[in-house]
Amino acid sequence: MSTIKVKAEGIVKTFGATQVLDGVDISVNGGEVVVVLGPSGSGKTTLLRSLNLLETPDSGTLEVCGYRLDMGARGGFDRAARQRVAALRRRTAMVFQSFNLFPHMTALQNVIEGLISVKKVPKAEALACGEALLGQVGLADKRDSYPASLSGGQKQRVAIARGLAMDPEVIFFDEPTSALDPELRDEVLGVMRKLADDGMTMLVVTHEIRFAREAADRVIFMENGRVLTDCAKEVFFGDRAGLADIGERIERFLGRL
Numbered sequence: 001m002s003t004i005k006v007k008a009e010g011i012v013k014t015f016g017a018t019q020v021l022d023g024v025d026i027s028v029n030g031g032e033v034v035v036v037l038g039p040s041g042s043g044k045t046t047l048l049r050s051l052n053l054l055e056t057p058d059s060g061t062l063e064v065c066g067y068r069l070d071m072g073a074r075g076g077f078d079r080a081a082r083q084r085v086a087a088l089r090r091r092t093a094m095v096f097q098s099f100n101l102f103p104h105m106t107a108l109q110n111v112i113e114g115l116i117s118v119k120k121v122p123k124a125e126a127l128a129c130g131e132a133l134l135g136q137v138g139l140a141d142k143r144d145s146y147p148a149s150l151s152g153g154q155k156q157r158v159a160i161a162r163g164l165a166m167d168p169e170v171i172f173f174d175e176p177t178s179a180l181d182p183e184l185r186d187e188v189l190g191v192m193r194k195l196a197d198d199g200m201t202m203l204v205v206t207h208e209i210r211f212a213r214e215a216a217d218r219v220i221f222m223e224n225g226r227v228l229t230d231c232a233k234e235v236f237f238g239d240r241a242g243l244a245d246i247g248e249r250i251e252r253f254l255g256r257l
């Protein structure tokens with residue numbers, strides 16, 4: 001039996017006069033790896049940021065890790081809803097394109113920061129956990145290095161270890177390899193592949209088609225703030241019979257990558 005970890009229904013988000021999300025429905029089951037593809041500007045980042053309320057949608061409903069939030073209430077979230085936002089954030093992790101590490105902290109300090117400040121884990125325990133996680137992403141020897149002395153691929157692996165430190169139920173990745181030179185991408189994708197193989201629930205915005213082909217269970221294709229198709233990877237990368245005219249749109253998108 002698989003539980004639903006993420007469910008978004010009718011998510012609408014407008015910035016000024018621009019409607020960025022136009023009624024998006026998505027779901028992610030426990031243990032599933034869902035890849036979101038789509039052209040630049042289609043709303044992928046805004047969707048991910050909406051799922052842990054880094055952006056507040058105008059309307060729609062979210063249920064993340066069992067915490068339900070109805071958008072659009074006058075006056076914003078009430079106290080109980082704000083507590084659910086805080087709770088769902090503690091159960092999810094976000095990995096950004098730009099790493100977002102603290103420059104004045106070592107790799108190890110970056111990894112354990114949330115454990116100490118958010119989860120109030122005792123220092124010795126946090127250090128042991130952080131060292132184990134750095135080992136898991138292949139960076140045990142970089143524990144005392146500052147971000148400035150790490151490669152992009154190493155920085156992103158520290159960021160993943162930092163996310164894992166919170167023991168999340170689901171990880172959101174927003175183009176985790178897009179800022180990296182091609183030769184550094186594989187080391188990050190390798191870590192992500194391993195997480196997927198270990199059963200982590202992952203929602204991954206990426207242009208890495210090989211990762212999608214190999215690691216995804218499902219592919220969501222977005223355009224103009226809408227989900228054009230949401231299907232098994234075998235269908236998306238197969239003959240696309242049954243996707244009708246959308247198949248041709250996907251063909252063009254993949255051809256351009």
Ligand SMILES: Nc1ncnc2c1ncn2[C@@H]1O[C@H](COP(=O)(O)OP(=O)(O)O)[C@@H](O)[C@H]1O
Binds near residue numbers: 020039040045046
């Ligand atoms: N904070 C913001 N203010 C105004 N417009 C924004 C903001 N964030 C995103 N947008 C606009 O929303 C659209 C979708 O952006 P985004 O979600 O980043 O798409 P993607 O990640 O698919 O490239 C773009 O047109 C972008 O300019």
Ligand SMILES: [Mg+2]
Binds near residue numbers: 044045046175
């Ligand atoms: Mg984006």
